[in-house]
Amino acid sequence: MMGDEGFGLYIHWPFCISKCPYCDFNSHVAERVDQGAWQTALRAELAHFAARTPGRRLTSIFFGGGTPSLMEPATAEVLIQDARRAWTPANDLEVTLEANPGTVDADRFAAFRAAGIDRLSMGVQALNDADLKFLGRKHGVEEARTAWRAASKIFERVSFDLIYARPGQTADAWTAELREALDEVDRCGITHLSLYQLTMEDGTPMAADYARGAFRLPDEDNAASLYEITQTLCESAGFPAYEISNHARESAACRHNLTYWRGGDYVGVGPGAHGRVTLDGVTHATRQMKAPALWLKKVERDGAGTQEEEVLPADARAEELVMTALRTTEGIDKTRFARLSGRDLAATVNQEALAMLVREGLMIETPGALQTTARGRLALNAVVRALLA
Secondary structure, three states: OOOOOOEEEEEEEOEEOOOOOOOOOOOEEOOOOOHHHHHHHHHHHHHHHHHHOOOOEEEEEEEEEOOHHHOOHHHHHHHHHHHHHHOEEEEEEEEEEEEOOOOOOHHHHHHHHHHOOOEEEEEEEOOOHHHHHHOOOOOOHHHHHHHHHHHHHHOOEEEEEEEEOOOOOOHHHHHHHHHHHHHHHHHHOOOEEEEEEOOOOOOOHHHHHHHOOOOOOOOHHHHHHHHHHHHHHHHHOOOOEEEOOEEEOOOOOOHHHHHHHHOOEEEEEOOOOEEEEEEOOEEEEEEEOOOHHHHHHHHHHHOOOEEEEEEOOHHHHHHHHHHHHOOEOOOEEHHHHHHHHOOOHHHHOOHHHHHHHHHOOOEEEOOOEEEEOHHHHHOHHHHHHHHOO
């Protein structure tokens, strides 16, 4: 039985105009994409998973990438229609599309809105051109402004991303940039911000440059200060954090991402997409083939490009629920945890460690929930390690 964690559909479009040097997502630069072949394959894989999960109530669809705004709006439209026929759509079904300000214009936004997209998530990343260039972005600040202002007039809900703790970024500089962003979203009626700390992901060009000393990042103390500035400014502007890196007006949280963090089921369609699907009371973890050409060939042959599917062991499932839920301000709902894991939370986490974390102000326990404080989320990796030791 599904609870308030929801049931989502993630659709991965792996293609980009260019590859950002910090990105470790499954994204690929392609000169030409056979849009018809990709539409057919994505529809086939969606149908494959729909046949295995009948009768579910669909609460969200998320087009991620890559740059899914490079997809033909007609493809998005037929996939949304397929999903609505395959499952029972919630009355407030959320349909999100990720977009880059340099890849679409107002006319294309309108086409995606007509296709059924009601929420746009825009990868702005910085509000100065020098840092945009460092991050490998193809748009400038003015282009981004034009795009999000246009989007805010077309879509019911708009979000945009910024990356902080960039090389040489001071507390004063980030304060000024974030205030500018908050003023802009207030002016446009934008209701969601995703604010990520720049991290070096193994295997990326940026990580290699960092390793050879091409640039320096703010140290741990300075990065923590930038995080605290982020929380304070967003809270005072009416954008409290509901997850480590995500801030929203009241009732404007991304419902699709909440499904991940609350431990809900979701189907993953497209190259490299992951899924969590409960079948006969057991959670299955799915992973699709990562290379686009190989995925496409396998779907054309077998109807799905699944590379791996495994039953999650009970211990792994319980630990996953702890790790994801503690990213959020609502924390672990004890009743939901018991229903999804089949276990009692008190028997899952280290009680001595929990008592210590509560004493140190890193966690709060109530009769119904276990939550990290703002300080606890800043040290989340250490908190989770202690709880699961």
